[in-house]
Amino acid sequence: MRQTRKLIACFASAVLAVSAVAVFKTAKVYATTAPTVKVASQEIEKGTGSVSVDILLSNNPGIWGATLKVQFDESKLQLKPYPESLTGSGEYGYTTGDVELPMTAKSVHPSSTESLSKNTVKFIFEGNINSQSQNNNNNFDNGKLITLNFNVIDPSYTGNINISIVEFSAFQINEDTENKDPKKITSQFEIEDDIITVKEPPIAYGDFNNDTIVDDADVLAIRRFITSKNDVSKMKVLYPTETAGINFNETAADFDNSGEVDGNDVLWLKRYISCNNSVSAMLEKYDDRPNDFAHLNVN
Numbered sequence: 666m667r668q669t670r671k672l673i674a675c676f677a678s679a680v681l682a683v684s685a686v687a688v689f690k691t692a693k694v695y696a697t698t699a700p701t702v703k704v705a706s707q708e709i710e711k712g713t714g715s716v717s718v719d720i721l722l723s724n725n726p727g728i729w730g731a732t733l734k735v736q737f738d739e740s741k742l743q744l745k746p747y748p749e750s751l752t753g754s755g756e757y758g759y760t761t762g763d764v765e766l767p768m769t770a771k772s773v774h775p776s777s778t779e780s781l782s783k784n785t786v787k788f789i790f791e792g793n794i795n796s797q798s799q800n801n802n803n804n805f806d807n808g809k810l811i812t813l814n815f816n817v818i819d820p821s822y823t824g825n826i827n828i829s830i831v832e833f834s835a836f837q838i839n840e841d842t843e844n845k846d847p848k849k850i851t852s853q854f855e856i857e858d859d860i861i862t863v864k865e866p867p868i869a870y871g872d873f874n875n876d877t878i879v880d881d882a883d884v885l886a887i888r889r890f891i892t893s894k895n896d897v898s899k900m901k902v903l904y905p906t907e908t909a910g911i912n913f914n915e916t917a918a919d920f921d922n923s924g925e926v927d928g929n930d931v932l933w934l935k936r937y938i939s940c941n942n943s944v945s946a947m948l949e950k951y952d953d954r955p956n957d958f959a960h961l962n963v964n
């Protein structure tokens with residue numbers, strides 16, 4: 666799923682520091698030693714609510730300033746706003762990373778100075794060439810450039826969410842000259858986009874009543890479910906008080922993973938609970954098992 670793109674990063678003068686840089690898509694494969702800015706892939710479970718995504722810098726050729734623009738799916742993600750008491754307006758959910766660029770990081774989303782859509786966040790790492798005391802060196806750090814912190818909008822969504830670096834421009838000063846005049850060089854950054862994968866959580870086999878605990882209440886509920894001809898709506902009619910407000914997980918009721926819910930699930934669930942919810946203890950004690958219950962160990 667990963668997309669790789671090349672982007673020409675202009676090492677320009679400080680005056681040109683924030684100028685936009687064209688993005689060129691290409692199929693060419695670059696050596697692993699190429700300067701790279703990448704989105705770190707992430708995998709979360711459905712309903713997690715939030716996700717943090719790192720933007721990583723590697724093979725840093727030495728940069729003094731940079732501009733990073735990242736796009737995301739605004740129908741699925743929202744950048745976490747900082748509490749207003751901590752920051753001014755226009756600053757959004759990010760945390761600085763390992764790369765200690767001698768610059769200030771700013772998010773520009775939405776920007777009063779630049780027209781950005783809601784699906785874009787922009788950071789400017791901007792040094793000060795005129796400073797007498799600091800920021801007069803290029804930075805060669807690698808690692809986390811910045812971390813983006815998102816809220817996942819739809820708690821029921823599963824699937825992929827694309828995160829794309831749509832602009833990365835960097836510039837470099839000439840440390841060898843007294844006036845730090847920028848070396849005007851051009852370097853090629855490899856840009857790697859990636860995705861957030863939102864997966865279904867593993868099935869909590871046995872937890873029929875969905876309270877995150879596997880215990881006798883589940884045994885009883887599965888018995889009632891079977892009595893109700895494996896129909897939750899019938900069960901709710903037959904046992905209105907006992908079932909009120911419970912979102913039963915029928916997949917979890919199939920404790921032995923046989924494809925149907927029946928007396929064997931009640932039998933093995935009782936055995937499992939009697940062994941303090943230990944699969945290995947249950948398998949050691951009972952050898953008439955229908956399978957090795959490996960599906961329980963994925964949880």
Ligand SMILES: [Ca+2]
Binds near residue numbers: 873874
């Ligand atoms: Ca339960």
Ligand SMILES: [Ca+2]
Binds near residue numbers: 918920923925926930
């Ligand atoms: Ca079963």
